[in-house]
Amino acid sequence: MTDQQQLWDHDVAQNYDTPGEGMFAEDVLGPTVGVLKGLARGGRAVEFAIGTGRVAIPLADAGVPVSGIELSHAMISRLREKVDEQRIPVVQGDMASALAGDDFALAYLVFNTIANLVTQDEQVACFENAARHLQPGGCFVVELWVPQLRSLPPGHSGTVEVSDPGYLLVDSYDVLNQRVVSHHVRFDPDPAGSREARIERTPHRYVWPSELDLMARLAGFHLESRWADWNGNPFTAESRSHVSVYRLSAV
Template sequence: MINQQQLWDDDAAKRYDTPGEGMFSAEVLGPTVEVLSKLAGDGPAVEFAIGTGRVAIPLSEAGVPVSGIELSHAMIARLRQKVGEARIPVVHGDMTEARAGDNFSLAFLVFNTISNLLTQEEQIRCFQNAARHLAPVGCFVVELWVPQLRSLPPGHGGTVEVSEPGYLLVDTYDVLHQHVISHHVRFGPELSGGRDARIARTPHRYIWPSELDLMARLAGFVLESRWADWDRNEFSAESRTHVSVYRLASH
């Protein structure tokens, strides 16, 4: 089993933030915060795997009280360089069981992080933990990639997902166990004069949208909305990602 504490270490935390670019760009964060703010309404929100505060900080700035759960000490330390505990309290622990309180209007888990849980049982427990945090009819939002197995050629175990100057992303699959390892290869003049490359690997358990819906039902949720992205474009068979909104079923 991969040690997630070692995976998200000091070096990973330092390299995680890319202010104004990529997933930290206004084009990404603006729609994300807009959707989450609307779903939270007048209530507080809790982010599972809060990381360095990429989403939590701008959501807090938008007026939503935010708490978090995070397994990595290094990621929490990076967050604390930006905001204090009084503004965004964070509980150190596993998002399948750690408790940050209750009666939240919104729980959310973004940027594929539920796939960092490497067994189906852990992923179900994550949904159950989200339910424990929520007020009646509160909602749980999950942002996740759609498995791209159609791009996997017969007899091959991997695909090149990104190829750009200085960076390659290669995914290798174990389809029997629904596991994929993302190999991040970075190279260029800034790495030892361009003579070497740096490789990082992140493991995931991929989840089909229908399987995710069943996990939600087991935890007492019903699917309320599903979009292809935070701009709320229609989800289709060609979508590579989805944002799914689950609501606690009323009794």
């Protein structure tokens, strides 16, 4: 996990938040917090890869006691600029193995975070770790994108996922090993601009929903529900992401 620690460094942490926009927009956070609060059922929640508190802070503001696990010291430092340890306690460590306590009603990870674990063993261990944190009958919520292999042109291993002024997102696939590297290219949209392009790369291991369900079963969970998004829209063959709710056995 050393490489992941380097990826989420001070510069990334300081520029991660986009208040009111993108994944920080109210129409994104509102439904997310609403679903998680309902699933917590008045109990405590733990967020795996809590980051800078994008979801944890509004969830705590909504009355759900939240703890977290986060690998990156820099992301924790950014979170601490907003809330203290008493408000949202955080354990620094790997979400596949670090312990933040037990008897939680809800464990969750959002925004494709489980794909940051780049081996199948680590992803299986993440489910097992979620089970260790939960009380019997608790639930584990995973938000994850659906691999877009159908978008790959014949003979090519990459796709352009986003093309905006000043920003390109290019995903390159290694389908043999179920890996994808996201290339984030940021540049001056003005052709006469002098700023050099900056490239950041993040590796992932993509997971099909069916494989995720098997990981859950190995850890003692069963799939309770799956939606295309936090608004509860139906998950279909055309969905590009999903929110999956896994329930831990009550015995």
